[in-house]
Amino acid sequence: MPESNSTRSLRLGIAGPVGTGKSSLIATICRALSDELRLGVITNDIYTDEDARFLRSAGVLDPERIRAVETGACPHTAIRDDITVNLLAVEDLERDFALLDVVLIESGGDNLTATFSPALVDAQIFVLDVAGGGDVARKGGPGIARADLLVVNKTDLAPYVGVDVPTMVADARAARDGGEVLALSRTDAASVAELRAWVLRLLAAHRSGFHVPQDPGPMAPHFHADDDGGALHAHADGDHEHSHPGADRTHAH
Amino acid sequence: MPTIVTRIPASATLVMMLADARLPVGGHVHSAGLEPALAAGMPANRVFDYLLGRAHSVSLVEAGTAVVARHVALPATADSVAAGLAAVESAWAARTPSRALREVSRSLGRGYLRLGTRLWPGHPGIDACSAAPSPLSRPVVLGAIAAAANLDAExxxxxxxYDDAQTVAAALLKLAPIDPAIPAGWVLRACGEVDHLVAAIAALTSPDAIPASGAPQTEEWAESHSLTTQRLFRA
Structure with a gap:
């Protein structure tokens, strides 16, 4: 759970399979926002500090504000089951560079089931790319279906890999029950502007207390029958209340 | 919020939880020096010898440190606990010449302390660890947790x-996998080899008496590992 302290930033997780452009997405966010927000980055590499070095060399942020943690060959564990090393790294960064507005935490590239614990991040972006195949969005999974934002990345490559971007985005919206999907290319200024606006909206919602961290969950959505005919929903860990997207009801698990 | 532990469970239950790889302290990013050892060229078929070597050397330093920290954190006022734990920390540091290993242990100690402050807030030993001017090592924090949780010294x-040996065994299955039943047997044999030393170490109360049986080769490997950019485990 979030600690109540004065240096607490908005903690934004970036998850998604290997090679979909998570580091590049972080570089894009830094480029778009580092003039107006105080940013920090934590990377979770699998076997090297490649991602941290890429981001430092990209020159988008003071290299001191980009830190790497090891994950013991378990990138999934480090962002979900035992988040200790990441929490310590985030808290150190928030302390050393107080006050930070946003800390971006990049997961090690993992499979479609890897999502962040809401005890580590306040919100998360799940990243797919067109080069990974136009059908991936249809495969669903907790990150695709229920991350705060799904990014379909590298849209500039679509003509070369035979993917129709509008179809892939439509598939993604269907998998997300209408949730937000952003078709992104770092070479497409309009899409970068949309990404920037999304982060700023999230930050405003976080600061106003309106945004509540949600667990995308490890489980597939399932049907609960009730008097109104039932609702399709996903269980998250722990006892809490949440509202269902697309449904005007709230209940406790 | 986590439930604060007020009714203390038996030592057997506590030790099971603290030895469990599922304990949320960030232990999964450590290999107890195995990755540095293999990277430096130690053959994977020598891992049982490596386990025995650690059980007779660094594990005794760590165990002695934890026991004395537990003793210091047991009674008394917060002030004397703080001074006592600082003395134990110094004694441990003197027996751990590698800066890289000290940093790694203190980072792991912070993971333990995060858990300790949630489960046993207000205990003088835990409070003294939290108030320390810089992070304390893993065995010192573990000793304070043992005092707070009423875990017996043996x-x-x-x-x-056990935790050191099992950390090596689990890391081996990631780094150079073999039939997983084999390292499980090694862990028990390594623990058995030093079991006759347990009572004497459990009786220690003074920082000066903590065993000084270091493993210089391990220290050197840890130093090299801290500089590499290709690693799965922190250490």
């Missing part, structure tokens, strides 16, 4: 020896 010694 169980604490066995926990430290």
């Amino acid at each position: 169980s604490l010694v066995r926990l430290v020896i």
Whole structure:
């Protein structure tokens, strides 16, 4: 759970399979926002500090504000089951560079089931790319279906890999029950502007207390029958209340 | 919020939880020096010898440190606990010449302390760890947790020896996998080899008496590992 302290930033997780452009997405966010927000980055590499070095060399942020943690060959564990090393790294960064507005935490590239614990991040972006195949969005999974934002990345490559971007985005919206999907290319200024606006909206919602961290969950959505005919929903860990997207009801698990 | 532990469970339950790889302290990013050793060229078929070597050397330093920290954190006022733990930390540091290993242990100690402050807030030993001017090592924090949780000294010694061996065994299955039943047997044999030392270490109360049986080769490997950019485990 979030600690109540004065240096607490908005903690934004970036998850998604290997090679979909998570580091590049972080570089894009830094480029778009580092003039107006105080940013920090934590990377979770699998076997090297490649991602941290890429981001430092990209020159988008003071290299001191980009830190790497090891994950013991378990990138999934480090962002979900035992988040200790990441929490310590985030808290150190928030302390050393107080006050930070946003800390971006990049997961090690993992499979479609890897999502962040809401005890580590306040919100998360799940990243797919067109080069990974136009059908991936249809495969669903907790990150695709229920991350705060799904990014379909590298849209500039679509003509070369035979993917129709509008179809892939439509598939993604269907998998997300209408949730937000952003078709992104770092070479497409309009899409970068949309990404920037999304982060700023999230930050405003976080600061106003309106945004509540949600667990995308490890489980597939399932049907609960009730008097109104039932609702399709996903269980998250722990006892809490949440509202269902697309449904005007709230209940406790 | 986590439930604060007020009714203390038996030592056997505590030691099971503290020895469990599922304990949320960030232990999964450590290999107890195995990755540095293999990277430096130690053959994977020498891992049982490596386990025995650690059980007779660094594990005894760690266990002795934890036991004395537990003793210091047991009674008394917060002030004397703080001074006592600082003395134990100094004694441990003197027996751990590698800066890289000290940093790694203190980072792991912070993971333990995060758990300790949630489960046993207000205990003088835990509070003294939290108030320390810089992070304390893993065995010192573990000793404070043992004091707070009412874990007996012999169980604490066995926990430290077992945890080190099991950390190596689990990392081996990631780094150079073999039939997983084999390292499980090695862990028990390595623990058995030093079991006759447990009572004497559990009886220690003074920082000066902590064993000084270091493993210089391990220290050197840890130093090299801290500089590499290709690693799965922190250490």
